[in-house]
Amino acid sequence: MTDVVKIYLKKDISSINTFLKTNTNSFSPLVKEITQHILLSGGKRVRPLLTLLCARIQGKTKDSIPLACSLEMIHAASLLHDDILDDSNMRRKNPTAHTIFGNNATILAGDALLARASRIAAEYNNAYIVKLFASAVEDTASGAIDEMYHTGDAELTEKEYYEIIIGKTAKLFEFSCRMGACCENAPIEIEDALGNFGLNIGIAFQLVDDSLDYASSSEDTGKPIGGDLREGKMTLPLILYLQTREKSERKAIKKAFTEKNLSAQMQEEIIYNITHADFTQTTRNTAKQYIEKATQNLNSIADCKEKEILLQIAQYVIARIN
Amino acid sequence: MTDVVKIYLKKDISSINTFLKTNTNSFSPLVKEITQHILLSGGKRVRPLLTLLCARIQGKTKDSIPLACSLEMIHAASLLHDDILDDSNMRRKNPTAHTIFGNNATILAGDALLARASRIAAEYNNAYIVKLFASAVEDTASGAIDEMYHTGDAELTEKEYYEIIIGKTAKLFEFSCRMGACCENAPIEIEDALGNFGLNIGIAFQLVDDSLDYASSSEDTGKPIGGDLREGKMTLPLILYLQTREKSERKAIKKAFTEKNLSAQMQEEIIYNITHADFTQTTRNTAKQYIEKATQNLNSIADCKEKEILLQIAQYVIARIN
Numbered sequence: 226m227t228d229v230v231k232i233y234l235k236k237d238i239s240s241i242n243t244f245l246k247t248n249t250n251s252f253s254p255l256v257k258e259i260t261q262h263i264l265l266s267g268g269k270r271v272r273p274l275l276t277l278l279c280a281r282i283q284g285k286t287k288d289s290i291p292l293a294c295s296l297e298m299i300h301a302a303s304l305l306h307d308d309i310l311d312d313s314n315m316r317r318k319n320p321t322a323h324t325i326f327g328n329n330a331t332i333l334a335g336d337a338l339l340a341r342a343s344r345i346a347a348e349y350n351n352a353y354i355v356k357l358f359a360s361a362v363e364d365t366a367s368g369a370i371d372e373m374y375h376t377g378d379a380e381l382t383e384k385e386y387y388e389i390i391i392g393k394t395a396k397l398f399e400f401s402c403r404m405g406a407c408c409e410n411a412p413i414e415i416e417d418a419l420g421n422f423g424l425n426i427g428i429a430f431q432l433v434d435d436s437l438d439y440a441s442s443s444e445d446t447g448k449p450i451g452g453d454l455r456e457g458k459m460t461l462p463l464i465l466y467l468q469t470r471e472k473s474e475r476k477a478i479k480k481a482f483t484e485k486n487l488s489a490q491m492q493e494e495i496i497y498n499i500t501h502a503d504f505t506q507t508t509r510n511t512a513k514q515y516i517e518k519a520t521q522n523l524n525s526i527a528d529c530k531e532k533e534i535l536l537q538i539a540q541y542v543i544a545r546i547n
Numbered sequence: 548m549t550d551v552v553k554i555y556l557k558k559d560i561s562s563i564n565t566f567l568k569t570n571t572n573s574f575s576p577l578v579k580e581i582t583q584h585i586l587l588s589g590g591k592r593v594r595p596l597l598t599l600l601c602a603r604i605q606g607k608t609k610d611s612i613p614l615a616c617s618l619e620m621i622h623a624a625s626l627l628h629d630d631i632l633d634d635s636n637m638r639r640k641n642p643t644a645h646t647i648f649g650n651n652a653t654i655l656a657g658d659a660l661l662a663r664a665s666r667i668a669a670e671y672n673n674a675y676i677v678k679l680f681a682s683a684v685e686d687t688a689s690g691a692i693d694e695m696y697h698t699g700d701a702e703l704t705e706k707e708y709y710e711i712i713i714g715k716t717a718k719l720f721e722f723s724c725r726m727g728a729c730c731e732n733a734p735i736e737i738e739d740a741l742g743n744f745g746l747n748i749g750i751a752f753q754l755v756d757d758s759l760d761y762a763s764s765s766e767d768t769g770k771p772i773g774g775d776l777r778e779g780k781m782t783l784p785l786i787l788y789l790q791t792r793e794k795s796e797r798k799a800i801k802k803a804f805t806e807k808n809l810s811a812q813m814q815e816e817i818i819y820n821i822t823h824a825d826f827t828q829t830t831r832n833t834a835k836q837y838i839e840k841a842t843q844n845l846n847s848i849a850d851c852k853e854k855e856i857l858l859q860i861a862q863y864v865i866a867r868i869n
Contacts, residue, residue, distance in 0.1 A: 253689055255696055306658060310651040329632040332654055333692045336628065336661070340685035343665055347681050350674040359669050363662035367575055370655045374577055 230537050233530075234274060237290075241273050244294045248345070252337065259326050259334035263301045266317045271430070272296040272401040274538065278531045279405025279419045289408050291345050295358065296401045298342035303365050303397075305335035310373060311456055346404075354407050361400035368392020377457035377482025379467055379475045386464055390431040391424070398427030418525050422535065425519035430542050432512035435460035439496060440505040441546060451496045457482040461511065462504040466495065469502070509543070516543045552859050555852075556596060559612075563595050566616045570667070574659065581648050581656035585623045588639045593752070593860065594618040594723040600853045600860075601727025601741045611730050613667050617680065618723045620664035625687050627657035632695060633778055668726075676729050683722035690714020699779035699804025701789055701797045708786055709750070712757075717749030740847050744857065747841035752864050754834035757782035761818060762827040763868060773818045779804040783833065784826040788817065791824070831865070838865045 242265065249260045273293035280289035307313075308321040309328050315321060323331040339362060346358040372389045375381050402423030406416040438453045439462050453460050467475050478495075481487040499505060516539050526532050564587070571582045595615035602611035629635075630643040631650050637643060645653040661684060668680040694711045697703050724745030728738040760775045761784050775782050789797050800817075803809040821827060838861050848854050 253693060253696075256689065256692055303658075306654055310654065328650075329695055330692065332628055332632065333688050333695065336625075336657075336688035337685055337692065339658070339661065340681050340688055344678060344681035344685060347674060347677040352669060352672040352674065352677070355669040355674070355677045356666060359662055359666035363659055363666060366655050366658035366662055367578065370578055370652065370659065371575060373651055373655065374575075 230534050233534060237274060237277055238270050240290050241270050241294055241297065244290050245297065248291075248294065248341070249338075252341075255326070255330055256334045256337050259305070259322050259331060260301070260338050262319075262322050262325070263305055263316075264297070266319050268297065268301070268317070270297060271538065271542070272300055272397060275398065275401040275423055275535070276405040276408070278535050278538075279402045279411075279423075280408045281405075282419070282526060282529060282531045282535075283406065283409030283411050283415070285409075287349075287408055289405060292349060292354070292404055292408055293401075295342040295345040296361075296397065296404065298338050298345070299358075299362055299365065300397060302335040302338040302342070303369065303393075305331050305338070307369060310369070311452075311458075313452070349408065351407065354404055357400050357404055357407065361397050364392050364396040364400075365394075368394070368396070372458065375459055377479060378459055379479035379482065381459040381464060383461070383464060386459060386461060387428070390428060390435075394431040394434075395424050395427030398430065399424040414525065418522050422519045422522040422539075425515045425522060426539050426542050429512040429515040429519065429539075432461060432508050432515065433543060433545060436462060436505045436508040436512070437546070438462075439499050451492060454492055454495060455487070457485075457487075461508045462499045463495070465504040465507055466499045466502065513543055516540070552856050555856060559596060559599055560592050562612050563592050563616055563619065566612050567619065570613075570616065570663070571660075574663075577648070577652055578656045578659050581627070581644050581653060582623065582660050584641075584644050584647070585627055585638075586619070588641050590619065590623070590639070592619060593864070594622055594719060596860065597720065597723040597745055597857070598727040598730075600857050601724045601733075601745075602730045603727075604741070604848060604851060604853045604857075605728065605731030605733050605737070607731075609671075609730055611727060614671060614676070614726055614730055615723075617664040617667040618683075618719065618726065620660050620667070621680075621684055621687065622719060624657040624660040624664070625691065627653050627660070629691060632691070633780075635774070671730065673729065676726055679722050679725055679729065683719050686714050686718040686722075687716075690716070690718070694780070697781055699801060700781055701801035701804065703781040703786060705783070705786060708781060708783060712750060712753040713746070716753040716756075717746050720749030720752065721746040736847065740844050744841045744844040744861075747837045747844060748861050748864050751834040751837035751841065751861075754783060754830050754837065755865060755867060758784060758827045758830040758834070759868070760784075761821050773814060776814055776817060777809070779807075779809075783830045784821045785817070787826040787829055788821045788824065835865055838862070 245264045246261065249257055249264060252260060273296050276293035276296055277289050280287070304316065305322055308316060309323045309331060313321050314324055343358060347355055368389055368391070372393055375385065375389065399420045402419040403416050406419045435453065438460065439451060441450070454463060467478070481491065519539050520536060523532055523535060567586045568583065571579055571586060574582060595618050598615035598618055599611055602609070626638065627644055630638060631645045631653060635643050636646055665680060669677055690711055690713070694715055697707065697711065721742045724741040725738055728741045757775065760782065761773060763772070776785060789800070803813065841861050842858060845854055845857060
């Protein structure tokens with residue numbers, strides 16, 4: 226990103242962080258501690274930035290910071306619950322909330338955070354925003370359930386994989402953009418253009434994530450390498466690899482997943498094969514195609530500083546290494 | 548309840564059940580199964596009935612069935628999560644959802660159900676309803692967290708106990724009534740009167756619940772007797788009992804709760820003392836006082852069939868034995 230963009234975003238990121246901290250200060254002590262543990266541990270703030278920029282494309286009139294932050298809160302709440310489901314110990318180089326505060330408190334803190342986010346969105350007195358908000362939460366939860374349902378399913382198709390990542394990740398990117406547009410009463414064509422932009426960079430974002438899980442060192446991501454494989458999570462690098470194997474081998478892997486006894490040696494072999502056959506790079510290339518689609522989605526939007534920054538964020542999504 | 552009331556409510560309960568079933572049919576298979584497991588297992592439907600009646604007091608114009616059902620969905624979602632937190636095996640004489648479907652799927656199904664409920668409320672295009680809805684969810688989650696935070700706290704005061712039960716239970720009763728009123732744009736005095744009615748019967752409802760936990764046989768409640776004590780849940784019968792004991796004994800019990808080693812003999816002794824000193828009846832008597840308050844809350848409401856039924860529901864809350 227250029228320095229101008231970095232300076233532009235720095236001010237917003239600072240406003241986002243301030244709002245998130247101040248707003249969660251009013252929770253009861255334990256909920257405050259848990260929600261701030263996840264919210265103030267240095268997320269990238271991509272979702273709220275999308276909301277702010279999409280609102281400003283319409284000319285800035287309303288204060289869109291709270292609405293933007295409500296999207297980050299949905300994201301954080303889903304991370305609190307997801308880390309319990311995946312039993313993940315580390316996130317952003319920190320121990321995950323449930324390893325510190327226990328599962329029970331973390332489940333409830335996630336619930337309270339979701340409710341708070343929904344209250345913030347409701348303050349805009351715009352029924353359409355609230356409907357979008359509720360759909361974002363439902364789609365994100367449903368996506369996570371679909372993913373869980375297909376854990377260890379070595380026969381998962383690419384089509385099913387895309388349905389899952391659209392639900393669990395890309396829809397929230399789409400809604401982040403749509404909400405910004407709605408906040409300023411954008412015409413439906415503009416809202417759709419920005420929404421599709423969000424959807425496509427959301428898909429790309431998850432593809433890069435899934436690639437990094439096999440390709441990046443834990444020093445960069447703050448998570449152990451090959452975590453998805455150990456959890457039986459079917460992501461594109463693994464799906465592409467399995468497509469090259471015999472049906473009997475896929476069945477054996479599915480069995481090992483089901484019985485939770487995929488040996489360390491088998492894991493290493495799969496990780497080695499995936500990275501050396503460049504399925505991580507293929508996954509990144511696919512992400513690049515979605516970023517191209519996203520770029521095209523903005524063709525109908527008049528040139529302005531915010532559009533320029535949205536395009537740079539799209540490039541950042543594909544360039545990131547952690 | 549009189550036969551006329553039973554017939555009046557029967558029709559509504561049937562409409563509520565039909566809506567809950569039809570609406571959850573559109574979830575993905577696993578979420579559908581989990582949400583229907585809890586929603587269609589014979590709850591008393593008190594919350595949605597309150598919403599319907601409070602809407603009709605204003606003269607029925609809008610269809611308040613979906614809104615009423617969204618309240619039952621919040622309740623069901625909180626039960627899904629609570630049963631995980633309490634590790635309860637039985638509810639309404641059925642195995643709890645997480646014992647059948649596992650914790651992970653049950654957490655996410657709760658999330659999806661909350662989101663669906665919020666979308667239904669948003670369909671009324673009334674920002675105030677959405678704000679009430681979000682507050683109801685946040686208060687319910689916060690109350691559950693406060694309760695968890697004070698698990699085994701043998702020094703809990705009555706004041707703190709009431710704060711907890713207002714959050715985890717009574718606020719949802721209050722909001723059920725308020726939402727009905729808002730759905731028909733009731734003047735604020737009417738909304739407040741109905742809201743206070745709901746709050747007071749909500750407190751009474753929880754007091755009766757907490758009394759039944761010590762007093763009722765599992766045949767009636769579908770739950771094992773003394774479950775609250777085993778979980779270290781500080782409820783009024785136990786608080787009243789502890790107030791009669793020496794400080795040293797309270798400390799010993801607190802220690803046993805903390806170390807999770809309250810012996811079976813000690814449990815039996817406490818349960819025996821509580822029931823024989825009639826602390827369960829004292830708790831019921833306190834509930835009766837809240838029902839009297841609730842009855843007074845309706846003084847400003849003009850006489851009508853719905854008011855009559857609300858008053859009968861209040862009497863049902865205090866009379867119930869399961």
